[in-house]
Amino acid sequence: MIISIASGKGGTGKTTVATNLAVSVDGPVQLLDCDVEEPNAHLFIRPSIRETKTVTTPVPEIDLEKCNQCKKCAEICRFRAIAVLGDTVLTFPELCHSCGGCMAVCPEGAITEKGRELGVLEAGAMNGVSFVHGRLRVGEAMSPPLIRAVRDRTWADGLTLIDAPPGTSCPVIAAMKDTDFVLLVTEPTPFGLHDLQLAVEAVKILDIPMGLMINRADVGDDHVRDYARAEGLPILMEIPFDRQIAESYSRGDMFALAFPEWKARFREMIEKIETMTGKGAGAQ
Amino acid sequence: MKELVILSGKGGTGKTSLTAAFATLASGCLLCDADVDAADLHLLMQPVIRKRTEFQGGGVAVIDPQRCTSCGTCVDLCRWSAIGPDVVVDEIACEGCGVCVDFCPEQAIDFPIKTCGQWFISDTRCGPMVHARLGIAEENSGKLVTLVRQQARQLAEERGLDLILTDGPPGVGCPVIASVGGATSVVIVTEPTVSGIHDMARAIELCRHFKVPVMVCINKFDLNPDNSTTIERMAREGGLPVVGRVPFDQAFTRAMVQGKTLLEFDGNGSAASVLRQVWAAIMNTPAMTAGQQTAA
Ligand code: SF4
Ligand code: SF4
Numbered sequence: 001m002i003i004s005i006a007s008g009k010g011g012t013g014k015t016t017v018a019t020n021l022a023v024s025v026d027g028p029v030q031l032l033d034c035d036v037e038e039p040n041a042h043l044f045i046r047p048s049i050r051e052t053k054t055v056t057t058p059v060p061e062i063d064l065e066k067c068n069q070c071k072k073c074a075e076i077c078r079f080r081a082i083a084v085l086g087d088t089v090l091t092f093p094e095l096c097h098s099c100g101g102c103m104a105v106c107p108e109g110a111i112t113e114k115g116r117e118l119g120v121l122e123a124g125a126m127n128g129v130s131f132v133h134g135r136l137r138v139g140e141a142m143s144p145p146l147i148r149a150v151r152d153r154t155w156a157d158g159l160t161l162i163d164a165p166p167g168t169s170c171p172v173i174a175a176m177k178d179t180d181f182v183l184l185v186t187e188p189t190p191f192g193l194h195d196l197q198l199a200v201e202a203v204k205i206l207d208i209p210m211g212l213m214i215n216r217a218d219v220g221d222d223h224v225r226d227y228a229r230a231e232g233l234p235i236l237m238e239i240p241f242d243r244q245i246a247e248s249y250s251r252g253d254m255f256a257l258a259f260p261e262w263k264a265r266f267r268e269m270i271e272k273i274e275t276m277t278g279k280g281a282g283a284q
Numbered sequence: 285m286k287e288l289v290i291l292s293g294k295g296g297t298g299k300t301s302l303t304a305a306f307a308t309l310a311s312g313c314l315l316c317d318a319d320v321d322a323a324d325l326h327l328l329m330q331p332v333i334r335k336r337t338e339f340q341g342g343g344v345a346v347i348d349p350q351r352c353t354s355c356g357t358c359v360d361l362c363r364w365s366a367i368g369p370d371v372v373v374d375e376i377a378c379e380g381c382g383v384c385v386d387f388c389p390e391q392a393i394d395f396p397i398k399t400c401g402q403w404f405i406s407d408t409r410c411g412p413m414v415h416a417r418l419g420i421a422e423e424n425s426g427k428l429v430t431l432v433r434q435q436a437r438q439l440a441e442e443r444g445l446d447l448i449l450t451d452g453p454p455g456v457g458c459p460v461i462a463s464v465g466g467a468t469s470v471v472i473v474t475e476p477t478v479s480g481i482h483d484m485a486r487a488i489e490l491c492r493h494f495k496v497p498v499m500v501c502i503n504k505f506d507l508n509p510d511n512s513t514t515i516e517r518m519a520r521e522g523g524l525p526v527v528g529r530v531p532f533d534q535a536f537t538r539a540m541v542q543g544k545t546l547l548e549f550d551g552n553g554s555a556a557s558v559l560r561q562v563w564a565a566i567m568n569t570p571a572m573t574a575g576q577q578t579a580a
Contacts, residue, residue, distance in 0.1 A: 008322045010454040011296010015479065036484065037455035038294055042481040078342060078382045099381030100363055117384050138489040141426060141458035166454055167321035170423045172422060188541050191300065191324045198322060201420045206374065219537050250508035252478035 001279040002160040002179040003270075006203075007186060008195030010274060013215035013239070014185045016249055018163040019044040020256040022129045028158045032149045033133035035165040036119060043252045046255035047124035047131040055134065055149045056115030057142065059093040060102050065111035073102035091162060094141065121259035123153065130155075142175040149241045151175070159270075167196075168202040176203065181277050182210040183236065183269075188265035189220035193227060201232065213269070216241040234276070237269045285440055286468040286572060287433075287448040289318070289496075293483030295454035298503040301474045301536045302559070303451040304545040307410040309563040311445040315408060317415035318435035318463040319467060320401065320428045325451045328545055331413045339416065339431065341400035341424040342380035345373045351392035353443040358384035358393065376421055377439030405439060407502040410545075414437055424562055429453070429462035456483075456490045464490065469497045469571035471527065475504050476511035484515065498573035499525045501562060525569050528562030531555065 005018040015033075019041050022031040033041040035264035052266060060073070067074035081096035082089065093116045104110040110222045132153045134146040143165075151174070154160050165251040176182055182203045186196040196212075203210045212228055228235055239245070248255045256263040290306075292299040303325060307315055317325040344367070347358070351525055352371055354413050359367045366377035385393045400423070403416035406521070414436040436448050450467070453459040464470055470491050474484040486499070491498045500519045505512040512529065519526045539549030547556050566572060 009324070010292075010322075011294060034372040037457040037460075038479075038483040040294070042480060043478040043482060076383065076386050078380060096380055097379055098363065099379060099383050101362070101381055101383035101386065102363060104383065105386065137455060138456055138486055139461070139493040141461050143457045167424050168420050169321045169418055170421075171457065173421050177376070190327045190543065191535055194324060194327055195322045198420060205421050219534065220303050220388060246507060250475075250511055 001181070001274065001277065002162065003273060004162040004176040004179040004182045006164040006172060006176055006182055006199060007166060008168060008197070008199035009186070011125065012185045012187050012192060014166070015040045015044065015163055015182065017115055017214070018186050019214055020254050020262070021266050021270065023254055023264045024162055024256045025159060025270055026267070028082050028130070028159045029153050030129065030130040031131070031163065032150050032160060033163045034134040034150050035163055036143050036150070037165060037171070038245065039133045039135055041163050042131065042133055045126050045129055046131070047126040048123055049122045049124040051123040053121045055118050055146050057098045057119050057145045058100070058113035059096045059098060059115045059116045060091055060111045062089040062091065063110045063112070064088065066108045068108055072105045072107065076101040076105045096207060098145070105152060113277045118142055121146070121149055124206035126266050143171045146181050147171060147174040160170055166227060168198045172202065173206070176206055176208065179208060180279055181273050182208050183213055183273070184210055185213045185215055186224055187216045187220065188214060188222065188224040190223070192220070193224045196224060197227065200233070210240050211236040211273065211276065214238045236272055237265060285437065285446050285448065287450055288566070288572065289450040289452050289467040290473060291452040291460065291463070291464055291470050291487050292454060292489040293487035294475070294479050295318060296326060297473045297475045297480060298536060300324045300328070300451055301532070301540060301546065302473055302501065303449060304549050305559050306563055307449055308545045308547040309560065310447055310449060312445055313411055313449045314436055314440040314443070315411060315413040316448050317413070318429045318432055318433060318450050318459070319453040320336045320418045320432065321425055321459065323415060323417065324484040326415060328540065329408040330516045330543060331408045331415065333404045333406045335404050335405040335541060338399045339401040339403055339428055341422060341427070343382055343396050344375055344378050344393040344398050345382070345384050346394045346396060347373055348392045348394065353390055355389060357387055357389060361387055380423070386516040387449060400424055400472070400559060402426065403432055403435065405435070409426060411445065414439060422543050424459040426462040426520055428450070429459045431462070435516045439487065446543070456486050460490065460496070460552065464494050464496050466542055467496050469569065471501065471566060472516060473497050473501050473503050474507040476515060478511070479513060480519070485518070488524070490562065499527045499566065499569055501528040501530065502526065503530045506531045513572055516570065527565040527569065530558050530562065
């Protein structure tokens with residue numbers, strides 16, 4: 001079973017939930033941190049990294065010996081990543097979406113592909129949690145291919161938890177697509193509610209079952225609960241604002257390890273999700 | 285004209301609450317919300333929309349079943365597996381590259397341009413505001429951010445305002461890159477948590493990459509004084525001014541619930557007086573005072 005942990009708004013406690021869930025379950029579990037712009041889960045899990053791999057995306061390379069300046073490549077490129085100027089061909093790799101159109105269209109076979117570095121994928125483990133994350137190179141705009149590279153490490157069976165990026169645009173879609181359940185982490189404030197509504201719309205488009213986790217449940221107002229009721233969204237767990245929890249988070253500690261009663265509650269939540277999806281941790 | 289961009293790296297550090305509070309303090313500025321994906325500034329500023337414009341993104345492949353002979357050319361060419369074996373396009377997976385359109389031997393694929401959001405020119409009690417809404421599950425957030433910032437500049441010029449206050453998106457990816465280029469200065473609002481520190485470091489690196497001056501503001505600094513000291517040390521080592529230490533205060537949430545900025549909610553409270561100092565410190569940094577004589 002693959003559970004995505006997401007939230008429209010950043011900073012609601014998505015990583016807190018993903019990491020605490022990972023250390024609460026019995027049996028094998030995998031945590032994929034797909035928030036590649038700001039990967040934070042490793043600060044809590046503190047895995048020993050056993051593998052580091054550069055992730056690239058293919059971009060065109062032109063053999064000017066073969067090129068006859070027909071401009072077909074520039075015409076097909078919808079992202080203006082390739083231009084023919086005089087007797088040379090210019091490429092703008094950061095604009096390229098790696099569609100392969102220029103290579104397929106070139107009648108002279110003048111275009112091949114080379115990898116452009118997007119970031120790194122790191123994999124490791126700690127205390128029975130298998131861990132993978134992507135780290136986008138700072139200055140790089142193209143995150144979805146790196147997110148997909150992390151997603152490609154999903155186990156064939158067993159429990160996979162995905163820490164998704166915030167928002168509702170292409171990076172979060174790449175992280176949540178084809179997962180079995182989305183756990184939306186929110187807080188009961190106007191910002192929390194507004195961004196939750198956007199996230200719910202995104203999950204509906206992907207047609208994935210979902211449930212809510214309300215963090216800092218005792219601050220703010222009741223509108224998130226009213227909204228959940230109106231939408232028929234189950235509230236699977238609530239965590240009150242607790243300075244002890246906030247401080248443990250600030251240090252990079254997981255409170256489920258310090259307080260066994262929380263560990264039990266995270267485990268209960270997984271069981272609820274298994275019942276809702278009809279999938280055990282082992283099923284896919 | 286100066287543009288101050290508020291970033292955080294990590295979400296939830298209080299960036300938008302601080303931006304709104306600064307808007308109350310700046311006498312006459314233009315507000316720009318560059319967080320087009322999960323914009324929240326409007327919840328505090330309640331903009332009255334004066335002009336609404338559609339944002340055209342890229343195209344999306346649409347196959348005409350009448351003309352399609354199921355030859356499978358497009359299925360093989362599509363690198364996003366957006367065209368299934370039944371030759372139906374998955375709009376969410378479609379990247380908009382149009383390669384299938386050009387290669388379809390039957391010319392059965394249309395490529396209509398999608399409207400993938402809207403942008404607005406509005407009025408608020410703190411001045412005009414330019415903001416936008418990217419459609420759910422859409423791409424091109426960077427393009428929309430660039431557009432919103434261009435429009436903000438144009439409007440500020442028309443109205444004779446010399447400060448643009450921009451609420452930036454979280455992260456360091458495409459929309460953030462579009463938010464920082466050409467800005468006068470960036471304030472990074474961070475918090476003293478391991479995540480806050482980690483993400484601040486990446487946001488600073490990004491600003492360096494684009495050669496934009498950076499200052500740091502520590503929010504909820506009393507949550508973990510040791511980490512706050514670490515942030516200050518990092519700023520010092522990087523030669524970056526620390527413009528403020530804002531204590532953790534539930535008043536921010538209470539103000540948000542009422543749709544007010546902190547200064548409107550409780551202008552005499554301790555948090556308000558701290559924010560006044562922070563704003564004064566920001567406006568006194570070399571980046572923000574540079575060229576002031578010539579401008580005046
Ligand atoms: S691979 Fe696609 S996006 Fe990249 S340059 Fe070629 S046609 Fe353009
Ligand atoms: S399509 Fe091939 S031959 Fe034509 S201009 Fe491009 S690289 Fe040169």
